[in-house]
Amino acid sequence: MLVSTSLPVPLYKTFDYKVPTGIQLPKIGCRVQVPFGRQTLVGLVIAYTNVEDCQIPDNKLKTITTIIDKTPIVDEKWLKLASWLSNYYHYPLGDVIGVMLPTLIREGKPIHVASPHWRILPEILSSQTKNNTAPPQISARAYKQIEHYKSLCVFGENGIDETQLNKHNLTKAYLQKLADKQIAERFLQTPAEPKQAKIIESPLSLNDEQSLAVTTIVKAQNKTSYQGFLLNGVTGSGKTEVYLQAMQPVLKNNQQVLILVPEIGLTPQTQARFANRFEANILLLHSGLNNRERLAGWQHCRDGQAQIIIGTRSTLLYPFKNLGLIIVDEAHDASYKQQDTLRYHAADVALYRGLQQNIPVILGTATPSLEHIKLVQDGKLTELALSKRAGAAKPPEFYLVNACNKNTTYIQQANGQAVDSGLTNEVVNAMRKHLQAGEQVLVFINRRGYAPILLCHACGWQADCPRCDNHLTVHQSQLNTQQPSYLKCHHCDWQSYIPTSCPTCGSHNLDAIGMGTTRLTENLHALFANPQTTKQTYPIIQIDRDTTRQKGSWQKIYQTINTGEPAILVGTQMIAKGHHFPNVTLVVMPTADRGFLSADFRSPERTAQLIMQVAGRAGRGEKTGKVLIQTLQPDNPLLLELVKNGYQPFAQTLLNERQMLGLPPFAFAGVIRCEAKNHQQTIAVLNEAKSLLPAHHQLTVLGPVDAAMKKKNNRYQSQLLLLSKNRQQLHTVLNTWWLTVKNLPTAKYVRLTLDIDPVVW
Template sequence: MLVQVALPVPLYRVFDYRLPADTSALPNAISTRMPQIGTRVEVSFGRQTLIGIVVAHLSEADSSVPLNKLKPINKCLDADPILDDSMLTLANWLARYYHYPLGDVLAVILPSLVRQGKPLDLLITHWRILPHITDDDFHANAKKQKQQFDMLKLHGERGASEDVLLLEGMQRSFLKTLEEKGLIERYIESKQAPSPVKLAKMPLDLNTEQQLAVDAIIAAHEAQRYEGFLLNGITGSGKTEVYLQAMQTVLEAGKQVLILVPEIGLTPQTRARFASRFAAHIVLLHSGMNNTHRLQGWQDCRTGHAQIIIGTRSAVLYPFANLGLIVVDEAHDGSYKQQDTLRYHAADVALYRGLQHHIPVVLGTATPSLEHLKLVDDDKLSEYQLLTRPGNAKPAPMQLIDARLQSTHQQSTDDGERYDTGLTDTLIGAIRQTLEAGDQVLIFLNRRGYAPVLLCKACGWQADCPRCDAHLTVHYASQAQQNAYSSHSYLKCHHCDWQAYIPTVCPDCGSQNLDAKGMGTTRLSENLHAIFANPQTSKVLYPIIQIDRDTTRLKDSWEKIYQRINEGKPAILVGTQMVAKGHHFPNVTLVCLPNADRGFLSADFRSPEHTAQLMIQVAGRAGRGDKAGRVLIQTLQPDNELLLKLVKGGYLSFARELLQERKMMGLPPHSYAALIRCEGKTMAATTQALKDAIALLPSNHNLAVLGPIDAPMSKKNSRYHAQLLLLAKDRRQLHHVLSQWWQPVQTLPSAKYLKLTLDVDPVGW
């Protein structure tokens, strides 16, 4: 008997290996029996030693390679399979649908420590205070250590697991310091099976719309059948309460529940919401975790220790012992689409896994994607609408401010120079009125940094990235921000991370007349600070809280900002799209969008959909508490038909019109797309490779072929990018062509030394 092994190499095949003649001579050999399907083995591959997964057994007669040329496996690393049949079926489906090598698919599915061959024991580190230690053993100046010591003392003689202590706010560095001082010790214990899930807090009363949705989800669960649900609820309509009450039945039946969220920033608050309702073992999964915690989470899911799993998109690829329900929150969000390696969409994979396990899958959103609306029309998703907010809360009305009719507010510097704040007097007046009423204001600007362009007024020179077709963004740190976020000012490319100091004179003409044009969140925050937090211009000083990647990149920074906002004091929040995704700010009653026109002017055909989703999601942050909210949209195009349709008719009316336009134009979701990207050292080489790829297409392919053309950013990170788009009216037809064509394309002579990638169901091109 031989074994077939999938290896993490970019080849569309598996590899045959034989058992060694004397397995007892192998170091660390598990046993003399055949490695089971789904176990890891260490094998020689060329000059490398790789870890692969056994995917099949076969006889010598079934192998295409003579027995004397087959290599033996070096080690079998697992006594029992680490991937069951359902996970291998999932991996094979991903490989077929996304036309990606099976070995590389498995490398994406498995945590890095598993790929490296590390053991999978379920041992966990605990910490406890040594018996002879008292409070007198601390020095008076070690206040932080004493605080951490007191937190550990609350857990008694047995102490607590490291996971629990870290969730409570303890720091690993302090634990190690206390250990070095001989005050505490660590010990290892096997993980115990979790207790049955119990309610920690009584459910809220549901309205009729919510009850219908909960009943339908529970009915699918109890019937053990797959059903996909689109929970289409306006912002603040109580979608989370529907999740919680549907979960209760699933958890009480001893099943696991997976909740997907689009951003890491949402995981802590989501965990707090679910932990307040259920006494259960909750596991967080996201890219911010280190490799050890990721492995522990993976094991907890696989063995059933994890009862509620909250994670970002990669969590949908984890193995589960007894999965009973999948919830995809903010299902429209573009973050669910992986943009490199295996380019899967987490919502699509969630629906497939629901079908696999015969369980319900809930896609919750206030702004459903056109793809999901099309699935509803095709009877592939059951739609339940939530059109009212709990209690007397009403959706915040949207009002347009015509920026053509009034100039933007001017402010003076200390030198007396006037500058434009980018905000109209109407907007500033509404902000001041809201703050004086004791409420909070959210201002949305989806552009971080200080300004998007640095320009020379004398000769027109612009600061461009030397490696990309993009301007360098100006990052200017004020004195207050230097302490919190950045130590200096600089120019940065947001595409390749190139950085440079801001020049004092123009490199072309030597002029000192350099001007930062445009506005990012930092500049907007600075302008607002001059108006609302300056003793010379404001009687009351209101805090300006900036929320973007620059201010939340440090550990626990987002949690600290969130706590500060939830104190409820009057404040102005300035944020990018980070603030639009499911956050609950009960004291925000005014949302302002000072630059609403950008998204409707993009060349990307999906841009109006994504812009509308973002605007509605941001608008939904207003009036979520007891007070009414409102939304002000500052625009230079108040007559824009799309903008008026959104404001007057709401998102669903807007989306239905876009869906009809897509049908007339033959664009997704009324067609199916595959995008081939090619990158290389010259544009000529990348374009030629795509032309040769077109020549390989079958003569009767019946596809629309668009390209080759330059990518939206033709030069990125000193590499040139071209692309080719294939459109088909039938999904099966597209995949039939790809299955015959894609592998030969990668072996084209003109593609040598180039990088070719295939993106099935791309979200933009």
């Protein structure tokens, strides 16, 4: 027998190897080290092949170098998932498995690694806990060390897993100081079997809609069969409580629960909600982990140590010992779609994995995507509607504010010049009223930095990225002089200093045009936080990638907000998803409706989702919320439909338009993107690919055309769009045509990628 191995190479095939004489055949699912050309690679055994069936001559067959694992590291269902991903997304199986496995596993490192723990030395623990005092080695003024010592004592001789330090506000630096004083130690420990998960906080009482949703989900669990649910609940309707109560029987049966969230920022908050309800092993998985932490998480999922797993989209690809329920929170979010390598959509893969495991899958959202609404209408998803906010909370009231110049509030600068604050008089007055009432105000602007454009008023020059078809964003702060000032491209990360004069005409009349979070924060500071201009000052909290870059910064901001003290929160879509701020009673959106004017056919849907998600942060407590949308088009029919009738009728209007136009979800799409250093080359390759399509393919073919961003990072991008009313018909063509395109001689000098079910084109 030969061993068929998948290798991390961009080839649509597996590779057969001989087994060394006298060595037992490696089991399917084990890793092996094999020669490949001039290098040695780590591959995964996926099948066996008879020598007679192999088309390669015996003298050219190579032999496995090392069998790394004695027992399989993944099971048959996991391999079938990998095969399905490869077939559906037309991506090489070896590269699919490479995406699914953590880095250290791909490198051949041992799987069963004891995890590092920290504990107080047993002899110190036994002697000091009697009188409840810190050891004499710790100075009385070393408050942090004393705090860490007392926190570590709580965990006893078993200690705390190193991956859980942040959760308990423990840092390695102070623990190492305790270790240097021979008070604590870092040791390796194999995790014990987890205890039965317990409820430590009484469940909340449910309204009729919530109760029906929980009952329906639990019935599907009892049948041990797949069923997909769309939990369609308005913001603040208590979707999380439905999750929590649906999880109870799963955890009671010693099964695992997987909860997907769209952003890393949501994971600590989500963890706190579940930790308050259940005494269970809760695992956080996201891109902020290092390789060792990721390997430990992968191992805990596989071995059943993790009972509740909270993670971003890649967590869905992990192996699980006994998965009982999958929850996809904010299922409409575009970040669930992977935009490079294996371009999968986590919500779609979750439904497939639920079918594979015979378990329920819950897609929770307040603003379902049109694709999910269509699945409900087709009977492929069961809708569970939550139309009312939980408890006494009421839905927010929407108001459109005409943002024409005559209504604008101006700020007087030190030089006597008046500048536009970006907010109308009506909005500023409403903000002041809510702040004076002791409430919080959220101002949403989905653009970070100071300003999106730097313009010369003398000749019209603009600061553009030399590597992309994109303007450079101005980053500067007049409030924080320590913060560097620079121009940056948010697509390729190219940076430059801010010129003092125009590079084209030499004029000093340069102006930052437009507004980002930093500029809006400064304008609000002048209106609400400057003691020279206002009697009562309020803190302005900026929330975007720039202010949450440091580890733990988002947690600190979140704690500040949850004090409930009156404040103004200024942020991007980071604050639009899933956060619960009980004292936010006013939401202001100065530019939220501009997405209705985009050329992207999905833009109205995304804009409406964003508006409703941001609006949902208002009035989640006992006080009624209010939403002010500044707009230059108060008579925009789409905006009026959304504000007056809500998201569901708005979405149905868009769905009817899509059906008339033959666009997704009434058609199935694949986009072939070509990237090269020469623009003409990308068009030529795509035209050649187009000419190879079967004569009677019955597909709608658009292009080749330039991508939305023609030039990015010094490479040109063009695309070819394939549309079909039948999914199977599209994949039948792609099964043969795509491999032919990849093997074109001209394709060797460009980068060709295929995106199935694209969210952007």
